[in-house]
Amino acid sequence: MFVFSGYSQTNDPVKMKCTIVNIDGSVTFYWENPTIPTDFGEFVFYHSNDGINFTEIGTTASSIINNYTHLTTAGNNSQQFYYIDMVLQSGESIISDTIGTIYFQLDNNDPDFNQADLYWTRVANPLPDGSSSDYQIYWDYPDGNWKLIANSSEDNYSMPVNVCKDSINFKIELENSFCSSVSNIRGNWFKDVGYPEIPVFDSVSVVNSQAVLGWTPSESQDVIGYILYTYESNTWQEFDTVYGINNTFFVDDFFDPCEISKEYAIAAIDSCGNKGEGSFLQPQKPIFFYDIGFNVCQRQDTLIWEQYENSTPEIEKYLVWRSVNGSDFEQIADINPNPGSNPPDGISANQMWYIDEDIIPGNTYQYYVQAIFGDRSSTSCIKEISTYSYRIPENLYLANADVQPDNIIELQINVDTDVNECTWEIYRSAAGSSQIDLISSISYADLISNPIIYDDSESQPQQNSYNYYTIVKDSCDIKTIESNILKTIYLSGEKPDTQTNLLQWTEFEGWETEVEKYYIYRISSNDDGLSPIDSVSANTFSYEDIIDESLATNGKFSYWVEAKQTQGGTYNFQSLSRSNRIDLFLESNIFFANAFRPNSTISTNNVFRPVFNFFSGSNYEFMIYNRWGQLIYETSNVQDGWDGTYEGQKQSSALYIYRLTYINIYGKNIELKGSFMLVD
Template identity: 25%
Template sequence: MLWAQVNSCPEKFKAYNAAGQEVTQFCVGQPIRFKSCLPNTQPDKEYYDFDKSNNVSFSTDTTKIFTYNRAGTYTITQLINTGQIFQNERTFVVVDTPPPVFTVTACAQNQVRVTIIDSNYNNFLVDFGDGTKQNLIRGASISHQYSPGTALKVVVIGSYTGATCTRQAETTVQPLPAPAAPVLESIRITTPGTAGTLALSIKNLQPEYFYILERVVGSSTTLIDTLKNPANTTLNYTIKDINTANPACFRLRTTDRCGSNLNVTLANICSQPLTATPGNNQVVLSWPFYREGGNLENYKVYRNGTLLQTLPANITTYTDTDVVCGTNYCYQLTAALKSNFSSVSIESCALVTTTNAPQAGFLSSTFTPNNQVELNFKPAGNNLPKTITYQKSQNNSPFTNLATSDKTTLTDANSSTNNGQLCYQAFFEDNCGKASAASNTTCPVLIQSTLNHDGTLNLNWTDYLGFAGPVQYFLEQVDTNGSVLSSSPVTGNTFSQKMNTTNQRQYFRIKATGVNPTEISFSNTVLVQLESKFALPTAFSPNGDGLNDRFEVKGQIYGNFRLQILNRWGQIIFESTNQQQGWDGKIKGQDAPVGVYVYSLTATDGTGKNITQTGTLTLVK
């Protein structure tokens, strides 16, 4: 009978908390009462050692309640006298009771997600504070949705299996703001090819949310990336390994840490390929329709960074004929979408070629102020000359090559006007190696002058050749710097006039004008040079009768004038540097004696020639 009783209590003794509940794990700070589970045990015959690790010893005290202050594994030893003395052992684990560790994540629509990350407790009770409670185990998660306006407060109570002690922790989180629709502002092809790249510009992001970027093919989608809690409201995102020759469409879905389906999805945005194909003096652009046509407003075609054309949404090709052979043009297409969104192609470039010879250009000619012919060549249309060959003819001789240049302006340094009229023409080779026909022939006006002995000037000139319409002529007199002193319209090819002797050196030219205000050509400039002519009297009578009262130089002298009067002893009694100021017959205010005097005249004419003349004069009364 005694054997049966012993085997019904194999532990020999048990542990109880303050409420009398049996426990197999203890908590730090929790009073534990140990008691034999054998029947008919006398308490005064029962002794305990509460920690075998510091040597077993039994005091005469029969205390059976002990509180552990440190977590760990303890071996408890019982000494009992039931008629026979027995020593029994049991091992118990004492656990600490720190606050349970968990995370609470705020999600959209007043949701929270609680995740247990604690490594101490075995069991957890989650209390959401609104009457909802849920038991969890380590590592488990649970989501809960609060009613609007309810505080998002979560209490978690941790407990151990076999122990009755618990510990709780609580936290309150702020609800998330309402989700806003993200903005896929633009998509741009940045690297072409079968493994090319696209650049997405994304705006209106919220750091509290996740964004799922997906590629859309028909009705199916493929995950590209999940953008978690973006740090900024804007993001530039690169998509790699895309065949940019074909349109690729993408969308962005909004979710949160709870994986909520928020039904906040942006309209798809698609890449826009572009192909540029060179043709005969043209470039043909083509592209596929924008995949999401309902969002398309128009297409914008750019050439070398400048807007070339805006096209309706139903157009998928454009031919650029405003091109120059041998020139490389780069094009970019922008699909202008609603709300100022855009899809931009990669630059597609084409080198223009041709099988046609370029049209002949237009050549004009004019004399410069230093009497050299300046030629100005203008290619027809958009032709861009690679080299221009200028040719020259004089006095109706055959044209011969004058120079080959890449400049549209050329000066003929050997523009002699003594061998007849000068005429010119030009042709060019474009960047495709095609040669044009010869341009028009242009001949600047050639003017010649004759000065007669009577002082009459005769001018004659040739017609200007080169303007498309009628030509009007003007006779211009200019100064040494080419500034116009006078201008008069003339007809015919000759002009005569009496010379004005104010200036010894006078310059004349013909100005030819066409219908177009820019059509202006000048002839060579001719110099008409007058001789210095003057006379001095041999006698004068300074008697105040108004006749021959002064000794002065008559005629035209043009510069550096100096007149001196000397007496018979060679003394200078009068000197003047002004031709209009002659000798009045006085010496220091007194009448000079009647008699013979010597004069000396020096001067310079307009050509720089020195004039020197001496002689005698007689002063009479």
């Protein structure tokens, strides 16, 4: 609200011209003096915060001054209003028009921080004489010096602020021929929180075994480069940056796209370092072209590739190109981009394929696949294959079947490796059984040694002997050769008497040459099993070992038999084939004393228990009874004995009964009982 004089005046009032809000919030206002009356008394200055209620803030008797500073801080917080009363000596008051400060407010458009919205109050309505019709807008960006950036006839103004991040001050001025009104200063933070537009991939192709990426420039004009990503370890990872808004081409030489399939994404980065959204939801992956599969039997090349991803526009078709023996590439197929509903074996439902049936063995073929989408295309790497006529395997020999100490039967198979492709199958049957089981199939690609070493862990050579043989199928899955049959040695044994261990075994059969002899091996306290204890002729299948009981290891002797092959034959092997291992136990010799003294200083006489060199039985139970038949001691530990007490009390000298039960090595229940004296 602006206050006007209500008095009838013959003298002119002062003309209010401008207001200046100083840094500290004080306000300086200027006026133009009229012709000063001869009876001039004083200028009286009035101030209001709301334009309605005014209070006197000062006076001056000088008629020549034209400005006054109101020492207040309110100029920075709200609009201030002023007028001047020229008081004559006669008491007459000549009141000026009211003028206000320019109170300026600033909004930085939080949370975008990218636009300055300016609002201010007018100094008067109408404007003071001599004022411009437009307000001038200033800022101090970027060097701290005030610069005129715009004019406005309104009391508001909005403008975009394109800075990375900075604090910017603004002020408003109104020019007047006499002076200029200046607002308070307002500042705030502005920053670029806008993100560049996502660039669009043109295509990702393979050229000279390198992935070549192309894209259209970002539509955001402040873009300075592009960040490239690949998808690895279940996350998108930056791997390079290309600088320049129009630099839209990149050759990836970090990996071989003919061996590894990778997805790519791209994002733009602007001059403020803001990274735009990546094309992670629409990644692109070049056509991954698998190695060519050559079917030598049907004379076909099978081509398999992964679909090109997220093309714009969609894939129209795939073209298949072929070169024969280095000739120019020629298109041989035009493939619909939708996979067929019945793919050949080994091809997943979302893979593309093509079978080239026009194959002549002995030629070298090169292929690549090209995806067509609109006026764009993407090519795969070039794959090559040399075709051939398959060679039939010429030999197959089962060299050995050897029972290992852990009862795994190790097979050695001598094969023909001078072939392009084949499969070896291993068969097994238990002796006396008509059932023949396929236990393994080994492809040429899995061949790591010759002879092939195969461990059969599913057999039970401790229970039976086994027959083994192998067959080889050529690359067309046709059986060409069946090997010899090997029969393993099965060893069993018994004890015809206490001094003899009798070994019996089955004949080893199937070597190209005869068995030269059988070696007998034994483990005891005197034998480590590294060397045989004896040998017998190839026609002998039993052996009696006259034993010394003192040499038994924990009451047992361990045995196995080893067949030795006569050297010679086509393959010139001299194999050694072992049997399963068996243990023959000695019967325990047990003795009992007829008396014992618990207080004896001789350790062997102060505890009553059975005496033996070893115990080879099981289910051991030793019991002591007093003469009334009461059980006063029992144990199942062969090392424990009775110390002559019962429930902590020493027992008196008397006759006692012992009873020992166990199962011996032959499975027979043994019971031994008798009496003994406890002597004080």
